[in-house]
Amino acid sequence: MYQFNYYRAKNLADAAQKLAASGDAKLLAGGQTLIAAMKLRLAAPSEVVDLRDVGELRGIRSDGKTVVIGAMTRHAEVASSKEVRQAIPALATLASGIGDRMVRNMGTLGGSVANNDPAADYPAAVVGLGATVTTNKRKIEADKFFTGMYETALEADEIIASIAFPVPRRAAYAKFQNPASRYAIVGVFVADFGGTVRVAVTGAGPCVFRVAEMEKALARRFAVDSVAGINVGADRLNSDIHAGPEYRAHLVGVMAKRAIAQAVAA
Numbered sequence: 001m002y003q004f005n006y007y008r009a010k011n012l013a014d015a016a017q018k019l020a021a022s023g024d025a026k027l028l029a030g031g032q033t034l035i036a037a038m039k040l041r042l043a044a045p046s047e048v049v050d051l052r053d054v055g056e057l058r059g060i061r062s063d064g065k066t067v068v069i070g071a072m073t074r075h076a077e078v079a080s081s082k083e084v085r086q087a088i089p090a091l092a093t094l095a096s097g098i099g100d101r102m103v104r105n106m107g108t109l110g111g112s113v114a115n116n117d118p119a120a121d122y123p124a125a126v127v128g129l130g131a132t133v134t135t136n137k138r139k140i141e142a143d144k145f146f147t148g149m150y151e152t153a154l155e156a157d158e159i160i161a162s163i164a165f166p167v168p169r170r171a172a173y174a175k176f177q178n179p180a181s182r183y184a185i186v187g188v189f190v191a192d193f194g195g196t197v198r199v200a201v202t203g204a205g206p207c208v209f210r211v212a213e214m215e216k217a218l219a220r221r222f223a224v225d226s227v228a229g230i231n232v233g234a235d236r237l238n239s240d241i242h243a244g245p246e247y248r249a250h251l252v253g254v255m256a257k258r259a260i261a262q263a264v265a266a
């Protein structure tokens with residue numbers, strides 16, 4: 001790890017000012033990715049701005065139509081939240097399946113979404129539910145937020161403040177996980193808003209994506225057999241030691257069916 005200056009921000013405005021003042025400052029949320037990247041010297045910010053004391057970035061509130069979750073809310077808090085369990089149980093279930101207990105107790109919604117790991121779970125929920133990301137500068141729709149592998153629409157001095165998740169009629173998330181890390185080899189989030197259905201896939205490609213053909217078929221009839229025979233092409237999918245592109249393409253169909261079955265049964 002290279003030397004760096006550490007700053008504990010007092011509030012969002014303070015964090016934003018510190019971030020904007022330095023050319024290469026990095027925000028620190030739960031440190032589950034950033035600290036490892038710094039130890040490996042893959043990241044070497046001169047300044048680290050810690051968000052842990054920024055109370056306005058924490059917390060969960062629900063008005064029945066939307067669940068708003070602060071960026072610094074830990075995965076374990078989302079998993080155990082009564083509000084989330086009641087309004088969008090699929091989101092709480094997704095959070096409860098992230099990594100291990102330590103990762104869930106330290107990792108944050110904002111850190112996960114800003115990092116946009118191709119195998120992360122939250123991007124599937126953000127896109128699958130058509131959520132809105134609120135930053136210190138603006139609101140960004142889910143479909144415009146994730147732009148590529150580890151890339152988002154965030155500017156260098158932009159901070160995620162919260163994410164607003166619309167409450168669906170029913171939803172579910174099914175993931176085929178890496179048994180060691182629990183990251184998604186393929187994860188599919190399906191949400192039925194009554195007349196509109198969204199299907200978001202994580203893990204399979206360089207970045208979360210929607211499957212329009214499944215969405216149309218499910219909007220006509222929300223049932224497992226509606227997606228039978230709908231396949232995603234393997235050509236632009238990921239390949240690593242865990243799974244090749246054809247296997248990942250197959251898993252998208254399998255995970256979609258599992259998610260639909262769970263949503264129907266809920």
Ligand SMILES: Cc1cc2nc3c(=O)[nH]c(=O)nc-3n(C[C@H](O)[C@H](O)[C@H](O)COP(=O)(O)OP(=O)(O)OC[C@H]3O[C@@H](n4cnc5c(N)ncnc54)[C@H](O)[C@@H]3O)c2cc1C
Binds near residue numbers: 029034154181182183
């Ligand atoms: C062993 C292990 C297993 C894991 N398994 C899974 C898994 O199964 N599924 C899964 O989805 N994830 C998994 N993760 C990742 C985990 O969910 C973390 O949320 C993720 O690493 C981000 O970490 P963090 O929230 O601590 O953010 P940090 O590491 O602190 O920050 C990550 C990045 O986001 C930026 N950032 C942080 N907060 C903000 C903000 N509010 N606005 C703008 N930028 C911000 C930081 O500057 C940094 O670039 C795993 C991690 C580990 C170490």
